[in-house]
Amino acid sequence: MLAGMSRRPLTTPRKHASQERSRATVDALVEATARLLVREGFDKASTNRIAQEAGVSVGSLYQYYPSKEALVAAVIDRHNGELMQVVRAALVEVASLPIEKALRRLVATAIDAHRVDPKLHRVLAEQIPRTGRLEKIATFNREYFVLFRDFLESHRGELRAVDLELATFVCVTSIEALTHTAVLHRSEMLSDERAATLVDEATRLMVRYLR
Amino acid sequence: MLAGMSRRPLTTPRKHASQERSRATVDALVEATARLLVREGFDKASTNRIAQEAGVSVGSLYQYYPSKEALVAAVIDRHNGELMQVVRAALVEVASLPIEKALRRLVATAIDAHRVDPKLHRVLAEQIPRTGRLEKIATFNREYFVLFRDFLESHRGELRAVDLELATFVCVTSIEALTHTAVLHRSEMLSDERAATLVDEATRLMVRYLR
Amino acid sequence: MLAGMSRRPLTTPRKHASQERSRATVDALVEATARLLVREGFDKASTNRIAQEAGVSVGSLYQYYPSKEALVAAVIDRHNGELMQVVRAALVEVASLPIEKALRRLVATAIDAHRVDPKLHRVLAEQIPRTGRLEKIATFNREYFVLFRDFLESHRGELRAVDLELATFVCVTSIEALTHTAVLHRSEMLSDERAATLVDEATRLMVRYLR
Amino acid sequence: MLAGMSRRPLTTPRKHASQERSRATVDALVEATARLLVREGFDKASTNRIAQEAGVSVGSLYQYYPSKEALVAAVIDRHNGELMQVVRAALVEVASLPIEKALRRLVATAIDAHRVDPKLHRVLAEQIPRTGRLEKIATFNREYFVLFRDFLESHRGELRAVDLELATFVCVTSIEALTHTAVLHRSEMLSDERAATLVDEATRLMVRYLR
DNA sequence: TATGAATGAGACTTCATTCAT
């Protein structure tokens, strides 16, 4: 569907690094990649530089990852994992709350999630499309989507009549955009005094729309 | 704010191409860049290939643009210009309508704007961060922002008490995200039957939030 | 048919180098490749080294040849061309001679042909299989084969009853092997005094076989 | 004689593998090398892959062979040994036959010898020059040469007056070339019906030449 | 002795950019 996207480099790890020594190498590589991505951006993060930053030889890098893309993919996966953990926990916690309280909590959580490692988040958000991780992102989003849909379903009683699918799309997309933009491009909005207001507004947006 | 971004290549055109012939060359170059960006992606769109596609020598390319980035920047500017034209027209047209009708119209326009050249839009959206065009985008957004704020201001009477700045942020960000996502990742939502529903929902989201 | 031979690198030149300057570059590259092949062998003749030897940048090398293999292929083609010229000339010259005189002359010519650039010939003979030039070699051999067959045909009267195809195979293969081996591995056989003896023997081999 | 061939890697095995376990490892390595050479070609047959194919660690590989070349050399030696066994047996068997019968038998045997493992034979024939095994090959050929010379000597009575040295060169080279080419490049000549004809012709070539 | 993780020189190749014509 995307033009010119044939022959994308492999993005799956090569070995699963059973021994302890290798495990350390793999971790160092992913960590180094994340660091360089933040510090220098995708283009400047060459495999040689990554290996160097990880204190490892290029050869070792290629022992575990077949390409730079695979390494970035690993960083993405790790980051997504962390985000989803936060999100999942929040959704569980919130399941039994009345919808307004619940949504407020979810918005706040979304902001927190974006704060996990905002610089990394930004680079990844920019680079994801180039890494063949669209699917994984889709996966990520789909999981969020499904969980949120379940959440709405279990609060059916408090909602107006609405196509849940559509409502989920509207809410998830809006929350994501608002929190993402606020964290990455409008950090002044998240000062101690003003953060609450933003949460208020986002919550109001959702609540009024859904009720 | 972005780390390690010093020494960014120049991104302003070299001459202003007053003569007719030059004008044609410049146009051909920008057009060729856009075409290749869509067809091959940023990385594969080399300056040599762009020159070839434009039917011009590389030498000439560098006569008019000091770098590849400058060329991409030109494409971005052109694209943004087209978008803003659509948006501006809509805002003018809508100025005197009651808020619900107005918002419905604006949402529909946002979708149309994204449809101007969706594939190009997607590539640009992905590449913008790498081109130092963040500022220009900010500029773009700021103009939209200001216009929308004015729009809200002139409909003050129909709104609840609300910080206009904040409301603008919420609305602009949400509309942008909903239309962008729908067009780029959920094209099935824009089939003839379903498009109206999406517009309905987005409108409802805004209206309920603002009133 | 050969195992593991999929995805062979391209072996056709990239441009045809019309301008004089490029022509010189291309020539220098082929020449340098031949030189290095002789001096260092295939494996040590890296593209960077070839470019250096040619007094040209690697970039230029890749402007004209898509791979090292293509360069070697060019050398092979050039060498084959030279050989065939010698061989063709001899066959024409010999057409009307009685078969013994003719064969003697052809054997002597084959030795001469191998002497054109024996070291290069050796390296190429060794490297040909790896270059996807088997076809070209086949072509080369086929031309020789056809010419020799015609030669036999036109001397039909002097031959015993024999399958011409088969006789051609036997003669061409033997002459080639004898001259190749003598030149490359038994140069002592080609000293002034002994060369004539070798030609005698080879001629006798053919004549007795054919008559 | 070959230029630039100094500093060739070691090509002799490291230990003589007295113990049984070692013997098995060594065998597995040589066997694996032969298999990979056939399946993937010389370049793709990396030492790591060979070790893996042999079910042994790279470390162990280097315990027994000091270099990749040494491994290939071992394969060549093994292959040559097998060939020589066939050839030696034939020469013994043939010693007392009249020359025509004997030569027919030797030609047939040469074809058989090439059929022992034609794919391996081809790869080795191509790779030998790169392995410093030229000497060994020379050795191989020299043994064949000497045996054949002895054969001719013992049939002196049936021959015309001829320099035995030279006659041996002519015969050995021609037979080798004819059988090698037929097996590797003209397999259609060895179909059940046609093989006999080829043997006939080759025999005739020799007999007429020698008598 | 065996293992296999680690090494790192070096191979191939691309492409933004320059410059002689």
Next chain:
DNA sequence: TATGAATGAAGTCTCATTCAT
């Protein structure tokens, strides 16, 4: 001013070989 040949830094990746465990 236009051309396109030339440049060469830099990037990705492989693989023979070593060495700590």
